[in-house]
Amino acid sequence: MASAAERPLIPYNHVEQLRSGREILRAEGEALLSLANCLDSDFCAALQLIEDCTGSLIVTGMGKAGLIGRKITATLSSTGTRAHFLHPAEAVHGDLGCLHANDLLLALSNSGETEELCRLLPMIKRLQIPVIALTSSRTSRLASYASAVLELGDLQEVGGHGLAPSTSTTAMLAVGDALALVASQMKGFGPEQFALFHPGGSLGAQLKRVDEVMRKPNELCIANAGATIRDVLRQRETENRRTGVILLINTLGVLSGLFTDSDLVRLLEQRRDSQLDRPIQEVMTHSPITISPGMLLQEAVAILSEKKISELPVVDANKHPVGLIDITDIISLSPPKETTSQTIMPFPVSEN
Numbered sequence: 001m002a003s004a005a006e007r008p009l010i011p012y013n014h015v016e017q018l019r020s021g022r023e024i025l026r027a028e029g030e031a032l033l034s035l036a037n038c039l040d041s042d043f044c045a046a047l048q049l050i051e052d053c054t055g056s057l058i059v060t061g062m063g064k065a066g067l068i069g070r071k072i073t074a075t076l077s078s079t080g081t082r083a084h085f086l087h088p089a090e091a092v093h094g095d096l097g098c099l100h101a102n103d104l105l106l107a108l109s110n111s112g113e114t115e116e117l118c119r120l121l122p123m124i125k126r127l128q129i130p131v132i133a134l135t136s137s138r139t140s141r142l143a144s145y146a147s148a149v150l151e152l153g154d155l156q157e158v159g160g161h162g163l164a165p166s167t168s169t170t171a172m173l174a175v176g177d178a179l180a181l182v183a184s185q186m187k188g189f190g191p192e193q194f195a196l197f198h199p200g201g202s203l204g205a206q207l208k209r210v211d212e213v214m215r216k217p218n219e220l221c222i223a224n225a226g227a228t229i230r231d232v233l234r235q236r237e238t239e240n241r242r243t244g245v246i247l248l249i250n251t252l253g254v255l256s257g258l259f260t261d262s263d264l265v266r267l268l269e270q271r272r273d274s275q276l277d278r279p280i281q282e283v284m285t286h287s288p289i290t291i292s293p294g295m296l297l298q299e300a301v302a303i304l305s306e307k308k309i310s311e312l313p314v315v316d317a318n319k320h321p322v323g324l325i326d327i328t329d330i331i332s333l334s335p336p337k338e339t340t341s342q343t344i345m346p347f348p349v350s351e352n
Helices: 012-038 041-052 063-078 121-126 167-186 191-197 201-206 229-234 261-269 273-277 297-307 327-333 337-342
Strands: 057-061 083-086 104-108 131-135 148-151 222-224 245-249 255-260 311-315 321-326
Touching: 012 167, 041 131, 041 148, 041 167, 057 063, 063 083, 063 104, 063 167, 104 167, 131 167, 229 261, 229 273, 245 321, 255 261, 255 311, 261 273, 297 311, 297 321, 297 327, 321 327
Parallel strands: 057 083, 057 104, 104 131, 131 148, 222 245
Antiparallel strands: 245 255, 311 321
16 A cells, blocks of 8 residues: 555545545444453353364354355464364255364354354254354354354444445454464464465465575585685585585584685785685684574574675584575575565675
8 A cells, every 4th residue: 555655636536435435444443442352251262162172173154254264264274273164055965974073163153043054053062062153142043052152242234234244244254363363372383383384475485494495415515624725616616506605614524614705805805815725714704603404494584684694504403514595595485576575585695
């Protein structure tokens, strides 16, 4: 959206449209704020049911509530709670067979009297499957079957005639998000687990582990810190991508320093040619910053940015080099230019 300084003048005939749009947004926002203040112990009871569930959380709803239910199902699944959507009308034609005694049902109905949904409730009770009801009233038929009732209250639908599901579906979606995300926190679901379910796109790229994208040992320049610069440069060729850094190890194979293209240029500019036949450890960067193979790529990116460096050696538990994160490889994983304002781009270039 354009900033306040960039907003164009609004034609007079659009003023009423904008007024109506803003009123709708405000009304729905106010409804959510009110609902947040009304969450009670049943919300905690619903979370306990989710935590205790050893099967799947089955989400069901009809019409617009069903569409919201599908989105809640997707959010639950991606944040550590195994969930599936069950269409109420299809359920009575055989899909009810997907339910098991160790499952949990989350049922969405604003009125709590939706015919297709209520038709299922006696069968759900017979299977002894607990129910979480997301509905407007505790006195509804749906609520009477529920172990936990997430009461939305008497919400006024917005729009010209207040008929189309709007405020109610917004409220259902928000409560569903709250359930899914708090349940995720209770499970200790972290970035590493989240990455498993989001391998694609720019988000997936940022949630990769370092060992998934790092340059492997056969792509690195690794040399003994006691060798001369000239000898090290002679053996510099690698099988694949060229890198602008040489990883230097001691006699035990432990990473002890780095020597970069910039270091070589600096020697030549200072006319210190004689240094080329001296041990490279005399001019290397000692005790470089390193990362572990299991670190998330986004953490490595943060280090590159904060320290203003271009390469990060990857070492194992014994400090032996096993890989390298190079800034050019990270750039190739970044999303298109128009989306980079909130992603891992841009990065500063090392001055070394």
